[in-house]
Amino acid sequence: MPLTPSPHVRVADVDNDLILLDLSDDSYFCLSGEEADEVILALRGDEQNPESPVIAELLDAGLLRAVDDLIPAFLERPMPENGMPPRASTLASLTLLPAILAGLIHYQLHRKTLLRRPVRTATRKTLDDAEVIRLVRRFRQLRILMPRSGRCFVQSWLLLRLLRKRGVAAEWIFGVRTYPFEAHCWVEWRGRVLNDWADHVRWYEPIAQF
Known part of the structure; x- marks a missing residue:
């Protein structure tokens, strides 16, 4: 069986x-x-x-x-492309500060269940492609304010939350490597890595997608 x-x-x-x-x-x-x-x-x-x-x-x-019938067990994904835009100005990025702070509070309260209760994508799309890039640029400028412990997890989840609450169907990808063992996560949108470099995440074998 x-x-x-x-x-x-x-x-x-x-x-x-x-x-x-x-x-x-x-x-x-x-x-x-x-x-x-x-x-x-x-x-x-x-x-x-x-x-x-x-x-x-x-x-x-x-x-x-x-199971009765074979179910694909391994996550198969095409190689992602670079999509991380440069940082925005500090002044423009401050408009995201309330959403970042709200996300950090939610993270502290629910961090043990985030993988089991991923953020849902809003049904109504509110951002066009250029606006998505502007949001990611502003987010990059504020990453210095975020926790350093478990950085990739916290930052990826916050970016995912920002995008999905605005109707953007971004994906949260987890990858692993061995010798030494290491786990990493990042956010993709339309096959492009938004908060890391494609050459870096290609070192990791995808294990989960949310």
């Missing part, structure tokens, strides 16, 4: 290492070597070893589940 990650789990194949992201407690797990190979093959639809201890453990832990 085919296997797939449980609804609260995301997976990535990073050069034959398997990374699992458990959204229920925002934790990562890594499998390598033969254990990773077994699980990756099973998730890609190959017949799994019925006596595999690692697969049995993942099933018992609720990280994997059996």
Whole structure:
């Protein structure tokens, strides 16, 4: 029977290492070597070893589940392009300050559930393409005011919130790499990275998209 990650789990194949992201407690797990190979093959639809201890453990832990039909387990995305505009003037950027402060308060109150309750995109579009770029430019100028701890997470979520509340269907992308293990996130819009450089995020294998 085919296997797939449980609804609260995301997976990535990073050069034959398997990374699992458990959204229920925002934790990562890594499998390598033969254990990773077994699980990756099973998730890609190959017949799994019925006596595999690692697969049995993942099933018992609720990280994997059996399904009737194969469900794609790995996130496939085209390579993003550079889209990060230059910073705006400080004076123009200050117009975003109330929204940034409101977002930071929301973040402090709900940061443990942000991945399980992503910001919804407003149904009514209010920004055209040029206005999106202007907003991102102003946001970049204010990043110095934001927390340094977990910087990519906080800044990406704040930018996503600003855009989606204005009807812009931006995407929050999480990626992982190994040796050493590192997780990173960024915001994309129409295949363009808005708050990082494409050459940087290409080092990471996408594991989740919100």
